[in-house]
Amino acid sequence: MHAAETDIDAAPAHGERDATPLSVYVHLPWCVKKCPYCDFNSHRAPAKLPETAYVDALLADWQLASQDEIRPIETVFFGGGTPSLFSPNSIARILDALDQRLGLVGHCEITLEANPGTTERPHFDALRSAGVNRLSLGIQSLDDDCLNALGRIHGRREALGAIADAQAAGFAELNCDLMFGLPGQDLAGAMTDLEALLACDPGHISYYQLTLEPGTPFHLRPPRRADDDQIADMFEAASERLNSAGYSQYEVSAWARTARSRHNENYWRFGDYLGIGAGAHGKRTFADGTIVREVRQRWPTGYMHSAGSAASIVEHRQLSRADARFECLLNGLRRRQGIDRTEYVERTGDCWKTLLACLQPSVEASLVDTSPCHVRASERGWYFLDSILAELA
Numbered sequence: 001m002h003a004a005e006t007d008i009d010a011a012p013a014h015g016e017r018d019a020t021p022l023s024v025y026v027h028l029p030w031c032v033k034k035c036p037y038c039d040f041n042s043h044r045a046p047a048k049l050p051e052t053a054y055v056d057a058l059l060a061d062w063q064l065a066s067q068d069e070i071r072p073i074e075t076v077f078f079g080g081g082t083p084s085l086f087s088p089n090s091i092a093r094i095l096d097a098l099d100q101r102l103g104l105v106g107h108c109e110i111t112l113e114a115n116p117g118t119t120e121r122p123h124f125d126a127l128r129s130a131g132v133n134r135l136s137l138g139i140q141s142l143d144d145d146c147l148n149a150l151g152r153i154h155g156r157r158e159a160l161g162a163i164a165d166a167q168a169a170g171f172a173e174l175n176c177d178l179m180f181g182l183p184g185q186d187l188a189g190a191m192t193d194l195e196a197l198l199a200c201d202p203g204h205i206s207y208y209q210l211t212l213e214p215g216t217p218f219h220l221r222p223p224r225r226a227d228d229d230q231i232a233d234m235f236e237a238a239s240e241r242l243n244s245a246g247y248s249q250y251e252v253s254a255w256a257r258t259a260r261s262r263h264n265e266n267y268w269r270f271g272d273y274l275g276i277g278a279g280a281h282g283k284r285t286f287a288d289g290t291i292v293r294e295v296r297q298r299w300p301t302g303y304m305h306s307a308g309s310a311a312s313i314v315e316h317r318q319l320s321r322a323d324a325r326f327e328c329l330l331n332g333l334r335r336r337q338g339i340d341r342t343e344y345v346e347r348t349g350d351c352w353k354t355l356l357a358c359l360q361p362s363v364e365a366s367l368v369d370t371s372p373c374h375v376r377a378s379e380r381g382w383y384f385l386d387s388i389l390a391e392l393a
């Protein structure tokens with residue numbers, strides 16, 4: 001075997017590994033109303049949002065989550081729910097606490113999810129002043145019938161207005177979420193939707209197939225939708241169109257014309273993140289190489305009562321090597337670039353040879369391609385990620 005290969009095959013000893021980059025996820029759990037397809041930890045907002053109490057809870061939680069941590073923060077993501085229901089002052093308060101405790105790196109990416117229908121131009125201006133430098137707008141569709149069928153609180157006009165306002169406020173990094181395979185939508189409809197979004201020229205598009213998540217009203221009473229073949233045709237046609245419009249696909253659902261989402265890239269590359277807020281997940285690697293996952297209480301009221309104490313943590317689990325391998329593959333195979341060998345060994349503590357041995361059946365089935373320093377899903381494998389992972393479970 002080549003000497004260089006042997007060197008990086010072994011898991012690095014304590015103290016030899018490069019520090020895994022650190023992100024922070026902040027969950028803001030309320031929405032104006034609950035969409036019938038959504039299984040995120042989001043809840044219909046009460047008449048008066050307990051905004052101050054929730055931010056106080058987040059700050060207490062932050063003290064606990066960041067205990068014994070010294071790494072500066074590379075990216076922050078305010079997700080929901082509908083974070084744009086919170087005032088820019090609250091967002092600034094949270095960012096200030098993060099910065100005070102660990103420091104935000106100079107080029108820190110700070111993303112906030114916003115829903116059309118909950119924001120206006122002055123709000124975007126104030127969010128930018130608070131430090132947010134990337135917006136993610138939940139557009140979902142630019143067709144009023146589809147938006148109506150999705151139970152959204154906004155129509156096409158508000159969605160286009162939100163994009164224009166975000167651009168006018170100077171958000172150079174702007175993501176728009178668009179879904180396809182929507183109730184009543186055919187191939188032509190999906191392409192018209194995409195074309196309307198492309199005309200707005202966002203730097204980043206997340207293109208999601210509508211999935212019927214267990215426990216949601218759509219799962220219970222599925223709306224009439226295109227069949228699997230038609231949905232595959234939509235994705236293929238959209239991929240071609242996005243490519244020709246200058247967007248490059250770097251993950252199954254993520255297309256960038258300008259910058260990629262560094263926050264999501266950190267998840268997909270098995271980076272670390274501290275998660276604060278109701279139901280937030282975190283993953284942290286300690287200096288001795290142990291990797292720990294944590295989950296917070298899901299219900300906002302219970303979370304607010306317990307934040308900052310051990311009672312707010314409903315799961316605290318140390319990952320085995322096999323867990324780390326599985327999770328790294330679960331995310332890494334979604335990336336076009338796949339998984340990098342040095343990063344894999346450093347971040348999982350696992351051996352490259354063990355990974356290759358586990359993937360052998362998928363390599364033989366032409367679902368996974370390997371090279372000396374990468375593994376990645378093949379063109380065909382991208383459509384069968386679940387089968388690849390099932391081999392490992």
Ligand SMILES: C[S@@+](CC[C@H](N)C(=O)[O-])C[C@H]1O[C@@H](n2cnc3c(N)ncnc32)[C@H](O)[C@@H]1O
Pocket residue numbers: 037038039040079080081082083113114115116137138139140177178179208209210211212213
């Ligand atoms: C945390 S959600 C919410 C963002 C924001 N609250 C909104 O809805 O505009 C992030 C994105 O996930 C996508 N999403 C949510 N539920 C989905 C589902 N069942 N199928 C496909 N995509 C979904 C939507 O595109 C959504 O914008």
Ligand code: SF4
Pocket residue numbers: 030031033034035038039040042080081082115138
């Ligand atoms: S607005 Fe977004 S987070 Fe809230 S229920 Fe709808 S899809 Fe879910």
